[in-house]
Amino acid sequence: MQVVIVEDNVLLSAGLELILDTRGIEVAACVGDAPTFLAAVEEHRPDAAIVDVRLPPTFRDEGIKAALQARRNRPELPVLVLSQYVEQDYARELLSDGRGGVGYLLKDRVSRVGEFVDALERVAAGATVMDPEVVAQLLSRRDDLVGSLTPREREVLALMAEGHDNSTIRSRLVVSDNAVHKHIGNIFAKLGLGQHDSGHRRVLAVLAYLGSGRTGG
Structure with a gap:
């Protein structure tokens, strides 16, 4: 490189x-x-x-x-x-x-x-x-968007924003694959984002949404 x-x-x-x-x-x-x-x-x-x-x-x-x-x-x-x-x-x-x-x-x-x-x-x-500190402050500035998330969903969103994939999130939080998928689905639903994207495209959608203040996916 x-x-x-x-x-x-x-x-x-x-x-x-x-x-x-x-x-x-x-x-x-x-x-x-x-x-x-x-x-x-x-x-x-x-x-x-x-x-x-x-x-x-x-x-x-x-x-x-x-x-x-x-x-x-x-x-x-x-x-x-x-x-x-x-x-x-x-x-x-x-x-x-x-x-x-x-x-x-x-x-x-x-x-x-x-x-x-x-x-x-x-x-x-x-x-x-x-x-992680940038993520925390970005999220704190967008409480109107993430206020409906549970504490666990906020943890998952923060780890997504840090660039971690689902397997790393699972390991960090010591939960099952199904639990990670469920949390991510809930996050997208609550933020009004489509659930069809995969991989880092989903992370980018969440970050762009939180970053720009857009109101829908």
């Missing part, structure tokens, strides 16, 4: 390169600003991009805007966003196209090397991977 990184913190970018190199992931380019990042994506056509939310010159939203532009230029480009804090509006905006291949992690997750690399690989494969 080949990736492009945009991160203005030299120490963090060097750490990311080292982590990925030890896992056999090639860093095609590691840059520090949005314009150079967009040029690097066009030049190298990477399998995934790792993007810091806040970049020069204002350190506000240059990174997330660059990530959105990169996906407009290359709709199939998987993007893993790193942020120091939970930027709820940006997380929802990134999710709203519903295409998958999107991740949003807090930067302290990078120190958990196994989790970070696993998240990157899942995003590159087309999954949606959200930091």
